[in-house]
Amino acid sequence: MNEELDSQLSAMFDGELPVAECELLARRLSRDEQLKARWGRYAVIGASIRAERGVRLNADLARRVSSVITKEPNIAVRYVERQAARAASRWFRPVAGLGVAAGVAALSILWMRSQAPGQTAELAQVIPDAPAAAVATSTEPDSYVVPRPSPRLSLVPATQLANYVVAHSEFSSPVARRNLLSAFMTGETGTAGASNGSEEASENVYDDAKNP
Amino acid sequence: MSADVSDLSLVRRVQRGDKGAFDALVLKYQHKLVKLVMRYVRNPAEAEDIAQEAFIKAYRALPQFRGDSAFYTWLYRIAINSAKNAVVSRDRSPIDYDLDRNNPDESYDMQGRMKDSETPEGLVLTDEIRSTVNAAIEALPEDLRTAIVLRELEGLSYEEIAAAMDCPVGTVRSRIFRAREAIDRRLREVFEGGLGRAEELG
Numbered sequence: 001m002n003e004e005l006d007s008q009l010s011a012m013f014d015g016e017l018p019v020a021e022c023e024l025l026a027r028r029l030s031r032d033e034q035l036k037a038r039w040g041r042y043a044v045i046g047a048s049i050r051a052e053r054g055v056r057l058n059a060d061l062a063r064r065v066s067s068v069i070t071k072e073p074n075i076a077v078r079y080v081e082r083q084a085a086r087a088a089s090r091w092f093r094p095v096a097g098l099g100v101a102a103g104v105a106a107l108s109i110l111w112m113r114s115q116a117p118g119q120t121a122e123l124a125q126v127i128p129d130a131p132a133a134a135v136a137t138s139t140e141p142d143s144y145v146v147p148r149p150s151p152r153l154s155l156v157p158a159t160q161l162a163n164y165v166v167a168h169s170e171f172s173s174p175v176a177r178r179n180l181l182s183a184f185m186t187g188e189t190g191t192a193g194a195s196n197g198s199e200e201a202s203e204n205v206y207d208d209a210k211n212p
Numbered sequence: 213m214s215a216d217v218s219d220l221s222l223v224r225r226v227q228r229g230d231k232g233a234f235d236a237l238v239l240k241y242q243h244k245l246v247k248l249v250m251r252y253v254r255n256p257a258e259a260e261d262i263a264q265e266a267f268i269k270a271y272r273a274l275p276q277f278r279g280d281s282a283f284y285t286w287l288y289r290i291a292i293n294s295a296k297n298a299v300v301s302r303d304r305s306p307i308d309y310d311l312d313r314n315n316p317d318e319s320y321d322m323q324g325r326m327k328d329s330e331t332p333e334g335l336v337l338t339d340e341i342r343s344t345v346n347a348a349i350e351a352l353p354e355d356l357r358t359a360i361v362l363r364e365l366e367g368l369s370y371e372e373i374a375a376a377m378d379c380p381v382g383t384v385r386s387r388i389f390r391a392r393e394a395i396d397r398r399l400r401e402v403f404e405g406g407l408g409r410a411e412e413l414g
Contacts, residue, residue, distance in 0.1 A: 010389040012218045013240070014363060016370045019217055026221035030232035038396065040239035041403075045395050047243035048345035049364040054250050054259075057338045061242045061260050065267045066235050072271065076229030079275040 013042045219283040238267050245291050252295035262298050266291035344402045348395040360391035
């Protein structure tokens with residue numbers, strides 16, 4: 001027998017053969033009776049060295065098992081079916097998860113919709129005449145209204161921000177620059193106005209805007 | 213690398229319908245399994261019957277084996293359950309040994325507690341095999357003997373043996389192979405001379 005093959009068999013018996021070689025040798029081992037007998041003797045050698053007392057080293061066990069298994073139906077069909085079922089469950093799980101997520105989302109939307117009309121009705125009850133009153137009182141023609149300044153204090157003084165924008169004006173378009181500057185001016189005055197508690201702040205800005 | 217790799221190659225072949233590959237697994241583990249079962253039943257013949265049943269159960273259950281654990285660990289569990297069932301069904305008390313369930317391999321201190329009083333004729337031949345193997349080991353050059361003993365008795369990997377013997381892993385593989393070949397030559401003479409069809413059985 002080929003010495004290299006026997007050496008591989010010995011290494012495979014010890015689980016020390018690379019996987020790729022194992023695959024090839026396993027195929028050969030399952031068909032080659034001589035190789036199988038040698039493999040069996042390797043097991044006997046191991047059992048003898050370990051002095052496995054009470055164990056019959058010449059037992060007929062392998063032959064008995066083999067004769068029963070020969071009559072057994074092939075397990076390959078069941079194995080393939082099981083693999084397929086496993087693969088299907090791998091595919092099914094994320095899809096089922098998505099389905100559940102979509103269902104929950106749909107239910108949430110439906111629930112929110114069912115809640116929404118009630119809220120609208122409540123709002124309508126709270127301010128039932130507000131739009132009508134607004135329409136009724138707005139007899140004056142439409143005009144430019146400066147928004148009321150926010151009572152929040154800005155973190156950075158608007159003048160500093162304005163200086164920053166002017167310094168970097170070459171990177172912005174003229175329209176954007178103008179908008180920013182007017183916003184800062186509004187904010188600066190508004191902030192001051194808010195800090196003074198004056199209701200006339202917006203009027204001042206309006207004047208400044210008209211007469212720069 | 214471990215025995216799992218070679219076992220798994222054989223297991224995959226069986227799962228794909230190659231029944232011959234299962235013979236190799238039986239040949240490899242039959243002695244270990246019989247010894248394991250003998251912790252529950254005293255009679256070697258009965259232990260062999262239970263081990264046979266365990267192997268057949270394992271074969272039938274192989275489609276479910278995914279390879280998450282080592283094949284022998286899985287087989288070990290099947291054999292233990294078979295042995296327990298056999299003991300219960302025959303209304304016998306198991307030998308009350310303190311089993312180390314975390315170690316599926318044999319513990320050598322068990323050897324002294326084994327009963328050899330029931331000695332079937334097979335054990336006589338077993339003694340002959342054992343003495344032949346021992347004589348062959350004694351005749352080996354020391355480096356080969358050390359390598360095979362470290363492997364079979366101590367269960368060391370090739371890498372561990374290489375470290376212990378201060379030589380490359382390839383040398384260890386070669387030494388173990390040559391030791392086995394030398395012992396096998398003597399063993400074949402016994403099998404061919406005294407055991408008849410033992411060549412087929414291993």
